[in-house]
Amino acid sequence: MLLLLLLLIVLALVFVGLVYVSYRHPVLATPLLVAIGGAGLLMVVIGFVISQL
Numbered sequence: 001m002l003l004l005l006l007l008l009i010v011l012a013l014v015f016v017g018l019v020y021v022s023y024r025h026p027v028l029a030t031p032l033l034v035a036i037g038g039a040g041l042l043m044v045v046i047g048f049v050i051s052q053l
Contacts, residue, residue: 007046015039 015035022034 004050007049011039011042011046014042 019035
């Protein structure tokens, strides 16, 4: 259970980091698209890891 909480915290930090970077440097990409794409990719990886437990 503690591992799942840690994974959620890491996911939230990565999501916030992607939003911050894309907001500060809009040349990179559309801010929400980058943040949602990165968070979606992490959620897929975390779902795969959880399904293997």
